[in-house]
Amino acid sequence: MQIQLDPNSELQLYKQLANQIIECIASGELKNGDTLPSVRAMATDLGINVSTVSKSYHELEEKGLIELKPKAKAVIIGGQKRELEETEVEKVENALKPIMAEAFARGLEKEQMTSLFQRILKQWK
Amino acid sequence: MLIILGIFIIVGILETMTPHLTRKTIVFGVSIPEPYVKHPQLKLWKKHYSQVIAGIAGLFLVGQITLYLSPIQEEKASLISFILLYVMLLLSSGLYMSYHVKTKKLKVQEQWEAQIKAVYVTDLSIRQNEETLSPIFFSVPIIITLALIAFTFMNYESIPDVFATHWNGAGEVDGWTQKSRLSVISMPLILLAIQISFFMMNQGMKSAKIQLSAQAKEASIHRELTQRKYGSWYLAAINFSMTILFVVLHYTTVILQDQTAPYFFPLFLVFNVVTLGGLLVFIWKLSKSNERFDEVHTNETAVTDDQYWKWGVFYCNKNDPSLLVPKKFGIGWTVNFANKWCYILIAITLLPILLVIFI
Numbered sequence: 001m002q003i004q005l006d007p008n009s010e011l012q013l014y015k016q017l018a019n020q021i022i023e024c025i026a027s028g029e030l031k032n033g034d035t036l037p038s039v040r041a042m043a044t045d046l047g048i049n050v051s052t053v054s055k056s057y058h059e060l061e062e063k064g065l066i067e068l069k070p071k072a073k074a075v076i077i078g079g080q081k082r083e084l085e086e087t088e089v090e091k092v093e094n095a096l097k098p099i100m101a102e103a104f105a106r107g108l109e110k111e112q113m114t115s116l117f118q119r120i121l122k123q124w125k
Numbered sequence: 126m127l128i129i130l131g132i133f134i135i136v137g138i139l140e141t142m143t144p145h146l147t148r149k150t151i152v153f154g155v156s157i158p159e160p161y162v163k164h165p166q167l168k169l170w171k172k173h174y175s176q177v178i179a180g181i182a183g184l185f186l187v188g189q190i191t192l193y194l195s196p197i198q199e200e201k202a203s204l205i206s207f208i209l210l211y212v213m214l215l216l217s218s219g220l221y222m223s224y225h226v227k228t229k230k231l232k233v234q235e236q237w238e239a240q241i242k243a244v245y246v247t248d249l250s251i252r253q254n255e256e257t258l259s260p261i262f263f264s265v266p267i268i269i270t271l272a273l274i275a276f277t278f279m280n281y282e283s284i285p286d287v288f289a290t291h292w293n294g295a296g297e298v299d300g301w302t303q304k305s306r307l308s309v310i311s312m313p314l315i316l317l318a319i320q321i322s323f324f325m326m327n328q329g330m331k332s333a334k335i336q337l338s339a340q341a342k343e344a345s346i347h348r349e350l351t352q353r354k355y356g357s358w359y360l361a362a363i364n365f366s367m368t369i370l371f372v373v374l375h376y377t378t379v380i381l382q383d384q385t386a387p388y389f390f391p392l393f394l395v396f397n398v399v400t401l402g403g404l405l406v407f408i409w410k411l412s413k414s415n416e417r418f419d420e421v422h423t424n425e426t427a428v429t430d431d432q433y434w435k436w437g438v439f440y441c442n443k444n445d446p447s448l449l450v451p452k453k454f455g456i457g458w459t460v461n462f463a464n465k466w467c468y469i470l471i472a473i474t475l476l477p478i479l480l481v482i483f484i
Contacts, residue, residue, distance in 0.1 A: 001249035002342055007428070008242070024249060037252040044334045044447055045247040047428055 001029050005046065013048060014056040021056070025065060025076060026124040036066065036074040128397055129206050133189055135401050136210065137182030139408070140217045143455045144171040146411055148348065149418055150338055153224040154437015154453040155232060156429035158241040159340045162418045166231060170224055178217050185209050221454060225437050243428045246337045251346055256354040257331040262361050263324040266368040270317045273372055274310050280380060284309055289378050309379055315477040316371040322473040323364045325466070327357055329449030330458060336451070339425040344416030351414035352451070356458075359407045366399040411456060 001024055005016045024030040036042070039057060043050040057074050060066045067075045103113060144153065149162050153174075157167065188209060192202050232238070277284075284304055291300025302308050330353060338345040370392050377384045433442035437453040441462040448466050449458040460467035 003245075003247050003249060004339065005245040006242070007245065013245070021249070030249065035253075036249060037247075040446060041252050041332070042247065044332065044445065045251070045337075046245045047334065047430065047445075048245055049444065050446070 003046070005048070014052045014059070017046075017053065017056040018059050021060060022063075022065065028124070030076050032076055034076045036076070038073065128394075129203060129210075130189060130193065131397070131401060133182075133186060133206070133210060135404065136213070137179070137186065139404075139455075140213070141175050141179045141182060142408065142412070143178075143217075144174050146408065146415070146456050147452070147454060148336075148338075148345075149416060150427070150429075151437075151453050153221060153228045154434065155225060155228040156431045157228075157232070158237050158243075158424075158429075159338055159418060159426040160241060160421050160424050161237050162421070164231075167228070170227065174220060174224055177220060181213060181216055185213050222436065225454075241424045241426050244339050244425050246339050246342065246427050247335070248337060248342065248346055251335055251337075251350070254346075254350060255331070255335070256350065257357040258327060258361055260324065260328060263320070263327050263364060266364050267317065267320045267324065269368055269372065270313050270320060273375060274313045274317075277309055277313065277375070277379060278306075281306075281309065284379055312371060312375040312379075316368065316375075318473050318476045319367065320364060322470055323360055325470050325473075326449065326458070327360055329447070329460075329470075330356060330360075333447045333449045333451070333458070334445070337427060338416065338418075339427045340421050340423065341416045341418055348414045348416050352411060355407050355410045359403050362403050363400055366396050370396045408456065 003017065003020050005013050005020075007013065009016060011019075021030070021036070030036075036057070037045070039050060039053045043053045046053070057066065057068060060074075061068050065077065067077050069075055100113065104110075108116075150157050150159060152167050152171065157164070161167075189206055192205060195202075197205075286304050287301045288304065288309075289298040289300065290302040291298070302311075335349045335353075336345070337349065370389075373388050373392055377388050430440075430442065430445075433445070434440055434453060438459075439462060440450050440453075440459055443463040445461055445463070447461050448464050448470070450461055451457075452459050460470060
């Protein structure tokens with residue numbers, strides 16, 4: 001469950017942090033009901049601004065992956081198997097489409113794309 | 126005298142080992158990027174420092190023993206040995222400063238910073254595995270002291286008009302104090318101040334940054350958690366033994382009236398054994414848990430905070446909400462001067478010393 005942020009990356013720090021937490025949920029390292037470190041503790045340990053971590057946590061909350069509780073607790077609510085609503089599937093599709101389209105336009109074969117897909121999915125079981 | 130000798134030996138060992146006790150990524154108070162941790166020049170300097178300090182400590186110890194065997198008055202002898210101790214500490218700080226400057230220069234000359242990639246690292250589960258003692262352990266002694274103050278006031282009438290407050294080396298009373306509402310609780314008040322500062326230190330340790338390294342994550346997690354756990358235990362051990370010592374001292378002087386010596390001196394010895402022995406155990410645990418950088422694969426290193434340190438000794442960082450940070454040289458913690466609570470902590474720590482001097 002290690003987090004490593006690169007200050008020189010194009011991706012903003014808060015986005016990197018959110019992405020890595022999401023990956024931990026996807027891989028099952030973080031389970032439903034687990035708590036994340038408090039915003040303050042996370043910011044102290046990483047050595048970054050409190051507002052950066054806070055922004056990250058709020059984004060995860062908006063996505064419905066964590067629940068922010070009083071006393072600075074952040075509890076994971078994602079990761080469990082459940083019926084997805086149609087709008088949620090649609091959201092994923094909308095997000096995925098431009099990435100796949102770009103790959104296709106760059107000349108990636110459809111088979112290559114499928115195997116890539118499979119490979120990534122395997123990491124999460 | 127034996128106690129002073131014991132302190133001397135332990136300080137000597139401690140000063141000699143210091144460069145090897147801090148985390149490997151900090152050498153003489155300078156942050157070393159992880160790929161350069163095994164730089165031969167750094168190893169050599171650390172070795173030289175230890176050799177010189179061990180030499181000085183050995184020399185002074187011989188002087189100390191000569192002093193012990195010579196027919197000099199005991200009062201004078203202990204004064205001289207304390208001066209010797211301070212000279213030794215001064216010499217080692219001077220040596221530290223010279224190596225601090227050298228290390229900094231080497232870092233700039235060889236342009237280490239240009240060849241590395243700094244990253245922010247942490248672990249999501251580390252806060253759950255952190256084993257700093259809960260504040261309850263540090264509240265109980267405070268409650269004991271408050272009870273002692275109440276007990277003293279309840280028995281105020283039976284306390285004699287003057288009571289002993291100072292003893293010579295042989296355990297005979299040579300100082301007396303007039304009874305008043307304040308003077309009868311001066312001892313518990315000093316104790317209370319120390320206990321509160323310990324409470325704050327433990328809380329400070331709990332919330333302080335857990336610094337992991339980018340290339341030896343597991344090892345650095347282990348080191349950080351060990352340092353916190355045993356640091357907190359050591360603090361609690363000192364706290365409890367000191368509480369017992371002060372309670373006995375207070376009870377035997379004020380309530381029992383002048384029966385201090387037979388109780389206090391054996392306990393004082395026990396207190397010293399706990400403090401110094403505990404320190405040795407703590408250092409042993411620390412040196413065992415220090416991470417190694419056997420496999421350095423990339424040019425990644427954890428982001429450093431050198432710009433917030435003055436001479437690798439004083440830390441002042443407005444963006445860091447922490448009260449305490451681990452020292453850069455030596456074991457233990459130091460305050461963040463940008464945190465206003467630190468002044469309260471310093472004041473509380475200095476208060477007992479000022480009280481002892483001026484009362």
